[in-house]
Amino acid sequence: MRDDRGEFPFWSMVLAVLLALIAHDLIRLAVGAYMARRAVAEFNRQVQSTPTRPAPGSASSAQSAPAELPRYPGPVSARASGADVACINGTQARRVANGWEQEPRKRCQAYSP
Incomplete structure (x- = not known):
């Protein structure tokens, strides 16, 4: 009974598992890229919304304060x-x-x- 089937089911299972792993990796890569793109967009929004501070004074004015x-x-x-x-x-x-x-x-x- 085992001899009738041959080796075809074994290789078809190996191929199915290999294709499933490749599909899983592609989906994981796509989700990771989407999440990274959203994180970068959120970061850019936060950076642009923060008010800019005026430039610090010159070194001479900073040294005169401790006097x-x-x-x-x-x-x-x-x-x-x-x-x-x-x-x-x-x-x-x-x-x-x-x-x-x-x-x-x-x-x-x-x-x-």
Whole structure:
């Protein structure tokens, strides 16, 4: 009974599976391209709808702003000179028993003597 069928059904099944895999890949590629095109269109819409900010000022105006801040020595210089106040990471810090206590709301500018 098996000999009557021959090898034809086996190869037809292999061909059917191969065609199904190719069709699946083509459909997946088409859906991916469609979704990517929609994502790019949405991104372009968002980019165009955001208001543009004015260009930042020149470097000279940016450097003049910190001159208004109080100037304190940096942490190394303050420790070496025994100063009670230092500027650490752009914020004012006061010397305490175990080191420094920063006050993040008080901005400053550090300098080295």
